[in-house]
Amino acid sequence: MPAEKPLLRVLSGERVNPPPIWIMRQAGRYLPEYRSVRRQAGDFLSLCFSPELAAEVTIQPVRRFGFDAAILFADILLLPYALGSSLSFEEGSGPRLSRISNRRDVDALRGAEAVHQTLAPVSATLRLVKPRLPGGTALIGFAGSPWTVATYMIAGRGIPGQAPALRFMREQRVAFDQLITLLTRATIEYLSDQINAGAEVVKLFDSWAGSLGGADFEDYVCKPNARIVSELNHRHPGTPIIAFPRQAGAQLGTFEAVAGADCIALDPSVRPAEANAGLGARVCVQGNLDPELLIGDGAGLAEAATSILDGFAGRPHIFNLGHGITPEAQIENVERLVRIVRDWTPRTS
Ligand code: CP3
Numbered sequence: 001m002p003a004e005k006p007l008l009r010v011l012s013g014e015r016v017n018p019p020p021i022w023i024m025r026q027a028g029r030y031l032p033e034y035r036s037v038r039r040q041a042g043d044f045l046s047l048c049f050s051p052e053l054a055a056e057v058t059i060q061p062v063r064r065f066g067f068d069a070a071i072l073f074a075d076i077l078l079l080p081y082a083l084g085s086s087l088s089f090e091e092g093s094g095p096r097l098s099r100i101s102n103r104r105d106v107d108a109l110r111g112a113e114a115v116h117q118t119l120a121p122v123s124a125t126l127r128l129v130k131p132r133l134p135g136g137t138a139l140i141g142f143a144g145s146p147w148t149v150a151t152y153m154i155a156g157r158g159i160p161g162q163a164p165a166l167r168f169m170r171e172q173r174v175a176f177d178q179l180i181t182l183l184t185r186a187t188i189e190y191l192s193d194q195i196n197a198g199a200e201v202v203k204l205f206d207s208w209a210g211s212l213g214g215a216d217f218e219d220y221v222c223k224p225n226a227r228i229v230s231e232l233n234h235r236h237p238g239t240p241i242i243a244f245p246r247q248a249g250a251q252l253g254t255f256e257a258v259a260g261a262d263c264i265a266l267d268p269s270v271r272p273a274e275a276n277a278g279l280g281a282r283v284c285v286q287g288n289l290d291p292e293l294l295i296g297d298g299a300g301l302a303e304a305a306t307s308i309l310d311g312f313a314g315r316p317h318i319f320n321l322g323h324g325i326t327p328e329a330q331i332e333n334v335e336r337l338v339r340i341v342r343d344w345t346p347r348t349s
Contacts, residue, residue: 006140021342058070100150107178109179123193126194145187146220183334195232206225206246218254
């Protein structure tokens with residue numbers, strides 16, 4: 001049966017005009033209706049673990065903007081929490097986790113099967129969202145990729161550069177490999193549960209992929225993503241996978257070839273011409289407007305969005321930002337962006 005939802009059509013390799021649109025972190029602090037539910041929930045983790053409230057904020061941006069997809073409201077750090085890491089979100093300073101410093105810390109984590117029970121509220125959220133979405137809107141589940149999740153577990157917080165994780169990788173290779181293997185297995189179980197609960201697409205966020213190069217990039221970015229993709233393809237044939245190897249730069253082609261995802265999400269640093277030259281002609285791309293353009297008076301928004309639309313006109317494309325929308329973004333700019341994308345038509349030359 002052919003897929004009717006534009007997002008699923010594109011992910012099956014079809015070119016759709018205009019391309020479907022959703023935006024990373026579309027449920028977030030730039031929306032007053034999100035802030036209101038967030039206050040009601042108390043802290044961020046309680047919001048993630050309250051299926052009724054999480055379902056509501058998942059749907060809010062679809063209701064307001066008519067996006068082609070809803071993305072599950074949760075966080076990539078719920079997985080380490082399920083494995084036994086402590087987790088809190090401090091207002092203004094981001095996430096804090098207990099730190100993994102050695103082999104003993106890795107040994108003390110729970111096994112991959114722990115996710116089924118601890119993250120059951122996430123599946124409950126998906127079950128609530130699915131029947132409430134408009135007919136053409138696809139439901140996306142997600143998880144962090146093993147390297148990116150490991151960087152947070154080792155540093156105990158989010159930091160640029162990833163020095164602690166890089167040092168751990170070099171100095172404690174056995175423990176590091178054990179951690180990556182555990183995260184890979186747990187991510188497969190978690191995403192499999194999400195698909196069983198109604199996710200029609202899943203996305204892997206490898207937000208810190210760009211901090212690895214050479215053999216490390218292949219071993220800890222490409223291969224873990226590839227294992228997750230191939231096991232999910234085996235368990236759930238027909239469920240497409242989007243992978244986001246942020247800042248992979250010149251290594252994007254390698255990533256595409258090894259990981260085997262249906263769609264590669266691009267960060268704002270990638271020019272369409274570069275992506276088209278470095279990636280296979282048939283693979284779907286997602287992206288990649290700079291979220292900064294949604295702040296302020298929106299100067300340059302139309303031009304930048306149009307150049308992305310034109311640049312990817314020759315292949316399956318999902319319009320999105322190149323990274324998450326920020327709390328400073330203007331709602332009117334998001335409305336303008338949706339109009340720009342929906343009014344766009346390919347040039348006939
Ligand atoms: O996209 C969506 O709307 C779905 C929900 C979603 C969140 N986080 C909600 C969230 C998704 C897909 C994520 C992914 C995520 N979380 C990533 C990968 C993408 C990326 O940004 O690179 C990462 C690295 C995280 C970890 C994380 N969560 C950080 C670093 C922070 C703090 C920074 C910030 O923006 O506050 C979070 C908190 C977080 N996750 C918020 C939201 C809406 C803000 C919390 C709040 O409401 O106060």
